[in-house]
Amino acid sequence: MDQNEAKQMVEGVMRANPKDEEVFNEYDKTKTLTDATRKQMVNILVADMIELHGRVPPSSVRTNYALGIVTLFPYLRDPFSKLGYVSS
Numbered sequence: 782m783d784q785n786e787a788k789q790m791v792e793g794v795m796r797a798n799p800k801d802e803e804v805f806n807e808y809d810k811t812k813t814l815t816d817a818t819r820k821q822m823v824n825i826l827v828a829d830m831i832e833l834h835g836r837v838p839p840s841s842v843r844t845n846y847a848l849g850i851v852t853l854f855p856y857l858r859d860p861f862s863k864l865g866y867v868s869s
Contacts, residue, residue: 782845784852791849794829795822812856826850 782790795801804822807814814822826846830838847866851858858865 782848784848787845787849788852789849791826791846791853794826795853798825800825808854808856814854814857822850 795804800821804814804818804825807818830842830846834842848864851865855865859867
């Protein structure tokens, strides 16, 4: 999955959730997310991931979600990692 596909996937999941506006509005205003809003975003995405891929999604799926997050929200990139997110 390339960056654009990952971004579209994450954006689609977020937009399908009623709490998405809170996340997008905060990011647009501050270019970051508070811990509470970040946790809300993670909970939305993890719930989707588990629903589609089971309780233990493959690492490739988790990597695609991470890529989608840092592509959709570029200021959340990890400046110390090569890909912008911690991969394991």
